Amino acid sequence: MALSVPAIMKTTAARLSALYFLLFALCAVLLVFYMTSLSASMLTGQTQDTINDEIIGLASAYKKGGLPLLVRVVENRSRQPGANLYLIADTNGQILTGNVQALEPGVIDTEGWTTEPFSYKRFGEGELDRLRSGASDQTTSPSTGDNAVQAEGEKGHNAIALVLRLPNQMILLVGRDLGEPERFRAVIRRSLMLALGMMGLGGLLIWFFVGRAALKRIDSVSEASRRIMGGDLSGRLPVTGTGDEFDRLSENLNSMLARIATLNEGLKQVSDNIAHDLKTPLTRLRNRAEATLSGKQKTSDYRQALEGTIAESDQLIKTFNAILMISRLEAGYSSEHTNRVDLAAAVRDVVELYEPVAEEAGVSLDAEVNGAFAVDGNRELIGQALSNIVDNAIKYSTDSTSKPAVRVALERTHGEIRLSVADNGQGIPDDADRARATERFVRLEKSRSQPGSGLGLSLAKAVMTFHYGRLDLLPGNPGLSVVMSFPTREDH
Numbered sequence: 422m423a424l425s426v427p428a429i430m431k432t433t434a435a436r437l438s439a440l441y442f443l444l445f446a447l448c449a450v451l452l453v454f455y456m457t458s459l460s461a462s463m464l465t466g467q468t469q470d471t472i473n474d475e476i477i478g479l480a481s482a483y484k485k486g487g488l489p490l491l492v493r494v495v496e497n498r499s500r501q502p503g504a505n506l507y508l509i510a511d512t513n514g515q516i517l518t519g520n521v522q523a524l525e526p527g528v529i530d531t532e533g534w535t536t537e538p539f540s541y542k543r544f545g546e547g548e549l550d551r552l553r554s555g556a557s558d559q560t561t562s563p564s565t566g567d568n569a570v571q572a573e574g575e576k577g578h579n580a581i582a583l584v585l586r587l588p589n590q591m592i593l594l595v596g597r598d599l600g601e602p603e604r605f606r607a608v609i610r611r612s613l614m615l616a617l618g619m620m621g622l623g624g625l626l627i628w629f630f631v632g633r634a635a636l637k638r639i640d641s642v643s644e645a646s647r648r649i650m651g652g653d654l655s656g657r658l659p660v661t662g663t664g665d666e667f668d669r670l671s672e673n674l675n676s677m678l679a680r681i682a683t684l685n686e687g688l689k690q691v692s693d694n695i696a697h698d699l700k701t702p703l704t705r706l707r708n709r710a711e712a713t714l715s716g717k718q719k720t721s722d723y724r725q726a727l728e729g730t731i732a733e734s735d736q737l738i739k740t741f742n743a744i745l746m747i748s749r750l751e752a753g754y755s756s757e758h759t760n761r762v763d764l765a766a767a768v769r770d771v772v773e774l775y776e777p778v779a780e781e782a783g784v785s786l787d788a789e790v791n792g793a794f795a796v797d798g799n800r801e802l803i804g805q806a807l808s809n810i811v812d813n814a815i816k817y818s819t820d821s822t823s824k825p826a827v828r829v830a831l832e833r834t835h836g837e838i839r840l841s842v843a844d845n846g847q848g849i850p851d852d853a854d855r856a857r858a859t860e861r862f863v864r865l866e867k868s869r870s871q872p873g874s875g876l877g878l879s880l881a882k883a884v885m886t887f888h889y890g891r892l893d894l895l896p897g898n899p900g901l902s903v904v905m906s907f908p909t910r911e912d913h
Contacts, residue, residue: 841903849894
């Protein structure tokens with residue numbers, strides 16, 4: 422989805438990029454001015470040191486040989502190549518010797534360092550320019566006034582100098598050309614500006630490619646969110662597999678959506694199951710009451726009908742309680758407290774409770790518990806889940822071709838504590854049927870003749886989910902083995 426410039430600037434990524442770019446540009450400009458001024462001051466200081474060294478040398482020559490020796494030294498040094506300037510003028514400012522042809526007016530009027538850089542022309546530059554341009558061969562006056570007029574009309578060099586008056590009131594000027602420092606400063610300025618431009622261009626390119634990619638991913642997330650808000654809970658946020666922040670956020674949101682979809686599906690199943698599976702007992706209650714009221718009945722008949730209604734109502738209440746318990750556990754919320762549970766003691770209590778039931782049904786019930794096994798959980802929930810499993814095992818082992826038997830075992834394996842209940846009945850040979858057996862109100866064809874609501878294994882599965890474990894239905898060859906796997910404290 423293409424975005425206009427105003428729309429792009431409304432995004433957080435674009436605003437942050439613009440702020441960072443402005444901050445970087447400001448810092449870069451300040452760095453340019455700081456570096457250029459620092460380099461200029463350093464070069465100016467070096468220039469002044471060089472001039473001072475020249476003054477010391479000339480002063481030594483003046484002390485040794487007076488003005489004649491000073492003039493010879495200045496003439497000798499003026500002929501040498503370099504950036505130093507030398508000039509000796511009389512008291513009226515008339516240039517007598519040196520390598521300076523013209524100066525700005527007023528440069529040699531004040532003794533000491535020049536306050537500002539001044540323009541000048543070296544000796545012979547004007548004549549060379551005229552020869553190159555084909556101008557007239559008019560000679561240049563040596564006076565500073567005529568040369569000053571010429572210097573103002575033409576572009577000259579810039580320099581700084583130290584002006585001294587000799588004891589005979591003649592003027593000595595020693596200076597240094599600023600062309601090299603200015604060129605150096607210009608090079609630094611151009612380099613920094615070029616670096617600024619390259620970094621700014623690089624920042625724009627990075628924003629264009631990386632920022633646009635991030636905006637596209639945000640757009641895809643927004644599009645998927647709109648579909649989900651439209652009612653399509655099967656939709657998921659895109660994951661590119663790069664493992665960055667967007668992928669981690671999408672994975673967490675996808676997990677949340679999967680959890681919401683599971684809860685919604687469970688709520689839908691509860692509603693459908695209540696509508697279908699609870700319709701039969703309610704209809705049976707109504708028919709019993711209607712049959713009792715029709716015609717004349719004895720007192721014992723009314724009592725029997727009421728007792729049956731109470732029993733049927735108790736069963737309905739148990740079913741509703743089981744549904745509520747399953748829903749609460751699957752949602753991850755329970756008011757039940759957890760602590761360390763001794764699984765071995767819980768197994769012995771359940772086996773002792775169901776021994777009379779197994780003996781009455783002709784089923785052998787054994788427990789194999791060696792050692793101590795403890796997990797973090799709720800003893801009542803674990804006991805209820807184990808009771809449902811043992812009760813199912815006793816009921817469905819009676820159709821065994823050999824002597825019916827149920828065996829409860831507790832063992833530690835592969836970092837888990839496994840509590841298994843195995844019978845030698847016909848079991849559930851089909852894998853799809855074993856997967857469906859843990860759903861609510863699901864009763865397979867072979868179990869239609871047995872009493873029950875189809876919630877026992879569903880409740881056991883919810884209890885194991887609450888304890889961060891799992892419930893597995895495995896073929897027993899013969900029979901069925903129901904395994905409750907608990908994580909150890911380290912895994913949990």
